Amino acid sequence: MSQPIKFSSLLLLLSSSAAFAGTTSVDRVYDPYVQPLEREIEFRNVLEHDPFGGNDVWKTRFGYGQSLSERLFLEFYVVGEKEQGEAIEEDSYEIELKWQLTEQGEYSSDWGLLFEFEDELGQDVLEAAVTLIGLKEYNRFIFTGNLSAIIEWGGDINDEFETAFAGQSRYRLSQSFEPGLELYQSETTSAFGPVFSGVVKLGGRKRLTWETGILFPLDDETANQTYKINFDFEF
């Protein structure tokens, strides 16, 4: 009888593979699940802060999404960016399609795919990505890995092929408060730090999921401190 390969081995494989990889800054670690009839409004913020006087960069993302079926979820985002001392500018729009591949708990780990397309406004820069999402539940711990293959093309950018990895370990302490750790590894970002999340139930189908965290650099290219705060309103 063959011994099933452990999810931790997969995460190690993903982490090591990301060492040769490309660009994704701190954002969010996706789970592979989709619920039918799901609709949500999402508001994500990331602040890259340099305490030694460098430029702070604030990225904000506003999205609307809804499930198309029991296994497919479509979301549309408008992305804005603001540098220190400047007004916020509409930066790009993005479309995501999440595909839940396996039923939660059916196998030893759960899997999904995420397809993304991004168009930068005012520039001839396009980006497409496919992300393999893996999740392993171990007692009260949840381990999630996102491995992305990304291509960028257009008249204002050198065509590129990159990969990136984002991983999260989370402890299911209570529904309203779950501590965790996140790791981001790409060509421009190598960061690690604590994150906290929770759910506030608002009655019926309505709920607010919040997530915040601070990521610290693992190399000289990443911002000294990266703060993230995300809100996800389901209705």
Add this chain to the structure above:
Amino acid sequence: MHSVRKFCNQRFLGLTKLFVTLIVCMSASFTFAAKPEFELRIKDHLFYPSELHVPANVKIKLLVLNEDSTPEEFESYELNREKVILGNSKSVIFIGPLAPGIYPFFGEFNITTAQGVIIAE
């Protein structure tokens, strides 16, 4: 330009190998052993049975039949499961392996009436 393409091709080859490895790992991690099956019905915004006894330390397959015309969400933080079951339809939820104990669940859309427990023993 040729060197860029060569570089991209090498990356693509590496990534392809990685994905193939992942698929193999995924396949290897799939266990197809038969799981004990249990049935849970939703009718008039109530769960039947409201107390379900299941074996501890094994994965179980829960078939949830929603006989109401409106959707319901099976939810349990203790079981780490959330699943919307559309009206007049059925859905499968895989649970466990559970340590012996009592695990409450409820219907998110009718929380005052749709409540139950799974007892793993």
